[in-house]
Amino acid sequence: MSAHDDPRRHDGGDRRDSRGRQRGAARSRGDQSRTTQAPSQRRRRTDPARTAAFDVLRDVDGSDAYANLVLPPLLRERGITGRDAAFATELTYGTLRLRGRYDAILTRCVDRPLDRLDPDVLDVLRLGAHQILGMRVPTHAAVSETVALTRDRVGTGASQLVNAVLRRVTTTPLTDWLDELRADAPDPVTASAVTGSHPVWIARALREALAADGRGGADLDAELDALLDADNAAPRVTLVARPGLITPDDVRATAPDGITLHPGRWLPTALILGGQDPLSVPAVADARAGVQDEGSQAVALALAAAPLEGRDARWLDLCAGPGGKASLLAALASQRGATIVANEVAPHRANLVRKALRAIPDGVVEQVRTGDGRDVGEQEPGAYDRVLVDAPCTGLGALRRRPESRWRRTPADLSALTGLQRDLLSSALDAVRVGGVVAYVTCSPHLAETRVVVDDVLRRRAVDGIPDAERLDAREAVRAIVNPGTDIPLGERDDVQLWPHVHGTDAMHLTLLRRTR
Numbered sequence: 001m002s003a004h005d006d007p008r009r010h011d012g013g014d015r016r017d018s019r020g021r022q023r024g025a026a027r028s029r030g031d032q033s034r035t036t037q038a039p040s041q042r043r044r045r046t047d048p049a050r051t052a053a054f055d056v057l058r059d060v061d062g063s064d065a066y067a068n069l070v071l072p073p074l075l076r077e078r079g080i081t082g083r084d085a086a087f088a089t090e091l092t093y094g095t096l097r098l099r100g101r102y103d104a105i106l107t108r109c110v111d112r113p114l115d116r117l118d119p120d121v122l123d124v125l126r127l128g129a130h131q132i133l134g135m136r137v138p139t140h141a142a143v144s145e146t147v148a149l150t151r152d153r154v155g156t157g158a159s160q161l162v163n164a165v166l167r168r169v170t171t172t173p174l175t176d177w178l179d180e181l182r183a184d185a186p187d188p189v190t191a192s193a194v195t196g197s198h199p200v201w202i203a204r205a206l207r208e209a210l211a212a213d214g215r216g217g218a219d220l221d222a223e224l225d226a227l228l229d230a231d232n233a234a235p236r237v238t239l240v241a242r243p244g245l246i247t248p249d250d251v252r253a254t255a256p257d258g259i260t261l262h263p264g265r266w267l268p269t270a271l272i273l274g275g276q277d278p279l280s281v282p283a284v285a286d287a288r289a290g291v292q293d294e295g296s297q298a299v300a301l302a303l304a305a306a307p308l309e310g311r312d313a314r315w316l317d318l319c320a321g322p323g324g325k326a327s328l329l330a331a332l333a334s335q336r337g338a339t340i341v342a343n344e345v346a347p348h349r350a351n352l353v354r355k356a357l358r359a360i361p362d363g364v365v366e367q368v369r370t371g372d373g374r375d376v377g378e379q380e381p382g383a384y385d386r387v388l389v390d391a392p393c394t395g396l397g398a399l400r401r402r403p404e405s406r407w408r409r410t411p412a413d414l415s416a417l418t419g420l421q422r423d424l425l426s427s428a429l430d431a432v433r434v435g436g437v438v439a440y441v442t443c444s445p446h447l448a449e450t451r452v453v454v455d456d457v458l459r460r461r462a463v464d465g466i467p468d469a470e471r472l473d474a475r476e477a478v479r480a481i482v483n484p485g486t487d488i489p490l491g492e493r494d495d496v497q498l499w500p501h502v503h504g505t506d507a508m509h510l511t512l513l514r515r516t517r
Contacts, residue, residue, distance in 0.1 A: 046152040047145050048080050049088035050127065054153055056092050057123040060404050067092055067404060090234075095123075095130040096403035097232045100197040102129040105177050109168035120154045121162065128166045133174045143167060188221045196228030201411050202396060203228065209445040214492035215499070223501075230500035231399045231406075237273040238264060239281065240297050240324075242331035245288040245359055254282050265504055266482045267301065269328075270294045287359035292324045293398075295498045295505030299441045300325040302477040302496070303388055304332045306512050309435030314366075315340040316384040318373040318428050321349025323356025325390055325441075330357055334364040338385075342368045343376060374423045377430025385436045387428045391421045391453075393444040397507025400500060414448050421453045426461065429469055432515050437472065440511040445497055450509040454495075458513075471495070472512040 052074055059065040071092055075085050095102070103114055106125055114122055128146035131137040143166045150159040172180075178195045185191035193203035207224045210216050216223030239261070241248040248271050252261045259281060264270020271289075273281070283289035315333050320326040320342035333340045342357065342365065344350040350370045357365050373389075394413055399406050421442070428438045442449050458467040474496040482488050491497055496510040 046149050048078060049084040050091065050145055050149050051153065052078060052080055052088045053091040053095065053127055054123060054149055057095065057127070058120065060096065061119060061123065064408075066402065067096060068401070090135065091127060091130060093234060093403055094134050095126050097400075098130060098134055098197045099126055099407060100193070100199070101178075101181075101195060102126050102133070102197075104181050104194050105129060105133070105169060106165065108180075109165045118154070118158065121150070121158050124150050124154060124158075124162055125165055128162065129169055132166065132169050133177070139170050143170065189224070192221060192224050192228060196225060197232060198228055198399075198406055199409075202399075202406060202409070205396065205446045205448075209447055209450075209497065210499075212447055212451070212493075213445075213497045213499075215502070226501040227499060233400060233500075235293070235400045235500075235506075236504075237275070237278060237291060238294050238297075239271040239273055239278065239284060239289050240269050240292040240328060241271060241283070241289050242287075242328060242359070243269060244331050244335045246283050251281065251283045251289050256280065256282075264294050266294055266486060266488055267297055268483055269297055269301070287327070287356060290324060290327060290356065292328070293506045293508075295397075295503065295508035296324060296443075297328060298478060298481065298498065298505070299390075299439060299496075299508050299510045300328045300388065301332070301481040302474060302510055302512070303386055303437065303439035304329065305480045306386075306437045306439070306472055306474075306477045306514075308385060308437055309514070310385075310433075312336065312385050313338050314384050315386040315388075316376070316428075316431060317342045317388045317390070318376060318424060318431070319388075319390045319392065320344045320353045320368070321346060323353035325388060326353055327356040327360065329388065330360045330364055334361050339364055339366045341366045341384075343371055343373055344368070345370065345372050374420075374427050377427035381430050382433040384431050385433060387432045387436070387438045388441065389424050389428045389438060390441045391424050391449075393417060393421070393442040393449050394446060396444040396446055397498075397500075397509070398443045401506070414446070418448055418453055421449060422457050422460075425453060425457045429457070429461065429513065429515060434515050434517060436515050438469070438513045438515070440509075440513065442509045443506055445499075445507040445509055450497070450511070451495060454511045454513070466517075468517045469513040469515050472514055474510045474512045477512060478510070 056067050056071045056074060059070050060067055071089065075088060080088060106129060107114055124146060128142055131142035132139060143163065146166060147159045147163045150162045181194050182191040185194055189203050189207055190200050193200040203224065206227055207220060210223050211220055241251050251271055255261060259276050260274025262272045264272060278284045278291045315329060315338055317326040317329060317340065321344040326342045330340045342353050344353055347370050350368055354368050394409050394417060395402060395405050425440050432438050440454055458469060461468050471494045473494045475490045478488065478490065478496050489502060498505045498508045500507060
């Protein structure tokens with residue numbers, strides 16, 4: 001499931017409107033402190049791109065919205081296109097990703113704790129800091145335009161503070177700021193977290209996961225820095241050509257002029273889109289292809305490639321929303337004469353699954369149903385040959401796509417999620433027949449959500465110390481589905497952990513289990 005799934009909404013999905021705003025969320029006080037000046041009193045017209053970025057940040061902070069759902073329609077409504085749209089996009093996402101770094105720098109430039117600043121003012125300062133330290137904006141323009149934005153959106157009094165603080169920011173180059181932050185950190189992980197703009201608890205968890213995967217060796221801190229840097233880079237848009245529906249060559253051939261498509265790095269199904277709107281690609285518009293990270297494709301393909309004992313006729317996606325993996329599995333099932341059931345707990349996400357599956361031939365999809373995946377094993381014991389558990393998780397492997405998520409997640413989320421993950425995996429093992437295969441997948445590398453969950457479930461289900469399922473070598477399944485002659489670097493254990501800085505994918509985790517009794 002996607003990175004923003006919340007276990008507390010497992011009974012019906014999160015309460016968000018079409019732009020990702022949390023329904024009923026309280027606005028922060030900054031949203032009630034807009035300027036009261038009439039337009040004629042304002043000194044200059046504010047840049048529309050900067051204004052759009054500011055308004056998105058206020059929605060993200062005040063309404064618990066997601067930037068990727070708020071920004072595109074806002075740009076369309078305001079007629080912001082071309083370079084201005086690109087500027088607004090980088091300013092928005094860059095500020096969100098690097099917020100932790102900029103807050104640490106701003107703390108050294110403001111005469112009070114940041115939590116005592118009006119939220120509107122703090123967001124303006126973050127936007128200014130990103131222009132000064134993270135974009136190729138001339139210093140004078142970054143300061144003057146941000147001050148103008150402050151006058152327009154906050155008020156004249158706040159503009160004086162913003163001007164003074166941003167001028168202090170400009171006195172020191174970014175490299176020197178980062179050196180200062182590292183020198184002041186109490187330990188290397190905190191230094192990496194602050195300079196790499198991640199909460200310290202997340203940086204520690206990622207470091208532990210890297211070590212468990214055999215990454216970094218003696219230079220584990222440098223490996224962590226590389227991962228955090230990858231989280232702060234904008235991801236490429238990857239498409240999947242669904243097998244049996246369309247080939248990658250035909251996706252390219254049917255794309256209109258001006259659309260740039262290149263082969264993916266690892267998989268024959270993957271294509272890299274060169275920055276255009278995916279829906280401008282006809283095969284995406286009609287669901288023969290789709291937008292899907294190469295890591296997400298890999299785990300579905302690996303489940304289909306895993307060795308199976310006996311029949312191979314009926315598959316299940318236990319947590320199918322929003323439908324990307326379900327549609328890829330359905331395309332593969334169609335080629336093999338198998339059928340698939342897609343189960344999703346949230347009705348609105350089940351509708352997204354149906355939409356994603358609309359190009360699949362009749363008879364392949366038995367049912368898209370709404371139900372709690374934790375009940376399926378008891379309701380249909382041993383009914384399936386292959387089962388995918390794409391479990392709700394913290395989404396720590398997809399932070400480059402949801403930059404605000406790192407600032408919202410807390411360690412407390414893990415306890416609710418890991419209990420749900422255990423229940424879903426156990427249900428899947430009940431639902432698969434003896435000799436069948438279960439893929440346990442998360443878009444988080446956190447050990448508490450990956451190996452610890454699997455180990456605990458196998459231990460709990462054991463009788464007289466003998467488990468009812470065994471780990472398969474997921475690395476072999478992944479090697480079987482990558483492009484011929486491609487040597488994909490994988491870890492030291494049977495599970496597969498992909499990494500943004502190593503594979504260019506989200507940090508997907510895959511465990512393959514075969515039911516043994």
